[in-house]
Amino acid sequence: xxxxxxxxxxxxxxxxxxxxxxxxxxxxxxxxxxxxxxxxxxxxxxxxxxxxxxxxxxxxxxxxxxxxxxxxxxxxxxxxxxxxxxxxxxxxxxxxxxxxxxxxxxxxxxxx
Amino acid sequence: xxxxxxxxxxxxxxxxxxxxxxxxxxxxxxxxxxxxxxxxxxxxxxxxxxxxxxxxxxxxxxxxxxxxxxxxxxxxxxxxxxxxxxxxxxxxxxxxxxxxxxxxxxxxxxxx
Numbered sequence: 122x123x124x125x126x127x128x129x130x131x132x133x134x135x136x137x138x139x140x141x142x143x144x145x146x147x148x149x150x151x152x153x154x155x156x157x158x159x160x161x162x163x164x165x166x167x168x169x170x171x172x173x174x175x176x177x178x179x180x181x182x183x184x185x186x187x188x189x190x191x192x193x194x195x196x197x198x199x200x201x202x203x204x205x206x207x208x209x210x211x212x213x214x215x216x217x218x219x220x221x222x223x224x225x226x227x228x229x230x231x232x233x
Numbered sequence: 234x235x236x237x238x239x240x241x242x243x244x245x246x247x248x249x250x251x252x253x254x255x256x257x258x259x260x261x262x263x264x265x266x267x268x269x270x271x272x273x274x275x276x277x278x279x280x281x282x283x284x285x286x287x288x289x290x291x292x293x294x295x296x297x298x299x300x301x302x303x304x305x306x307x308x309x310x311x312x313x314x315x316x317x318x319x320x321x322x323x324x325x326x327x328x329x330x331x332x333x334x335x336x337x338x339x340x341x342x343x344x345x
Binding site for chain 1: 268288324331
């Protein structure tokens with residue numbers, strides 16, 4: 122079945138450092154979505170990328186969708202303590218159902 | 234802002250007992266999901282529901298699990314005979330025309 126892999130599983134940074142998490146799907150995705158889950162919270166939608174090669178920015182966050190629509194990355198510039206949480210990518214398989222398959226997530230901790 | 238509401242927030246049950254987890258999805262959404270997250274692990278797909286029927290289910294969603302939309306607003310997950318390994322956070326999510334998921338706050342199920 123469809124698998125979504127994320128690396129790294131954990132990342133610990135000093136405040137002000139950059140952070141990147143990578144997502145790879147075993148199948149072509151119709152779109153890729155990123156969610157953030159704060160400790161003790163629920164996943165909250167951040168962004169959706171649909172087009173091959175698409176890049177979107179939200180303030181210090183930059184999201185990319187690969188040309189083959191099978192991989193994606195999230196880059197945070199100059200991390201802040203408010204960025205702490207687990208970042209999940211998720212996507213429905215292209216031509217498949219609306220089932221969202223989540224990666225294992227990257228847990229980010231930020232040292233002030 | 235629209236939100237998905239889940240009740241109860243925490244449920245403790247004896248092994249072998251039945252539990253019903255309740256969700257009120259966002260009113261104009263058409264796709265509904267249940268996900269499970271064991272502490273510290275990834276968000277696992279259980280089941281998706283569309284047009285008043287299950288559209289897809291995972292291998293976790295065995296005969297002990299069932300879902301219903303009894304009255305057009307509530308969406309419930311029933312576990313018939315709970316096992317210790319069913320202890321997890323259960324998230325309900327709904328998806329609208331924009332094709333990304335809104336998650337509820339979750340129900341923490343503890344089976345003792």
